[in-house]
Amino acid sequence: MDQKKTVLVTGFEPFGEHTVNASWVAVQELKKLGLGHNVDLHVTEVPVEYQAVQNLLPSLWERHHPQLVVHVGVSGMATTVTLEKCGHNRGYIGLDNCSFYPESECCMEGGPDCINSAIDMDAVCKRVNTSDLGVSVSVSKDAGRYLCDYTYYTSLYLGKGRSAFVHVPPLGKPYSAAQLARALRVLILEMLDLLENSPENQHCQHSH
Template identity: 60%
Template sequence: MEQKKTVVVTGFEPFGEYTVNASWVAVQENVFLKLFYTEAQKQKEMQSAIPNSCSILNHPCVPQLVVHVGVSGIASSVTLEQCAHNQGYQREDNCCYCPRTHCCVEGGPDCIPSVLQMHELMSRVDQSALGVAVSVSEDAGRYLCDYTYYLSLYEGAGRSVFVHVPPLGKPYSAEELARALRALILEMLELLETQTGPKSC
């Protein structure tokens, strides 16, 4: 019998102008598929939450991959982030928190890539059939998304992915974003079988 694969998928709570966060809505839509375990991402809890999620990656009965989903006000497509950055964090989050050293991990690498090759992942998804455009980025910003992604990659030996989605209705519905997310995660799991290490930043 084929072993079931499990993915930890996280979304963010509302913040700023986003009274409904498209990332969390898209994640919640997938709960009904019973494919993914989901958790609401709180603003200042990353330093403890990320290690707890990633410490179980090597256990045979728990997630093989951690996928974080966040909203981007400038995105018009579902955006796959290739890497995360350690330095340059200046903005406070919802809890008025900003790292004192303006970095994620003191002494950590400047940039950490995912073990998954995002351009290859993008090419594996039939965007016309999906009805949702997919793109690749190498800069997730210097806010909570990039911060979360860096910690996740650092603790999980690169076995993490960050996906940015546009705000709801700009132009995609929750159902469309959820469908794209599900298709991408299934492809991630397939691709993970063939990828053994990250590319350089």
């Protein structure tokens, strides 16, 4: 019998114009759906604060020892569900919910400029878009240099690449929370499948 896998999925609290954050609503819906009987799914709401992310993420990785961590964030510009390929270390000057940004303007002083996910997002995207999910999926290399990108980079660093970031559009533009949750479920199961069947430590780093 397969050993149970642990997957941690996070959404973000409201910020700016996003008084309801589609990412956390979708993640709560996903929790109801579950990921099947051999996956332990844990969900957490992440504050839109740089310092909170720095404190929270190491404790989440430590506590759950997940096979995969998937962060979900909302993008007002997104019209598809968007898979982010990599996280960036520098360029953080957007003020968070505490009107703060890191003095160094980076996630991790001395860290690589960019860390790629160990998951082949193009492959995930292709597999899901050929299914009849009814939700369009695309791929991006720029998670936006705000809390989304900051969280993703930190998680990729902590998890040696075993992390993913998914941007979702605001609710109703065009997808409902239920549609987003179904899409997340399919995407995460594909990611687990790819991680399981790919050679270990394909974790490469490059600078843009």
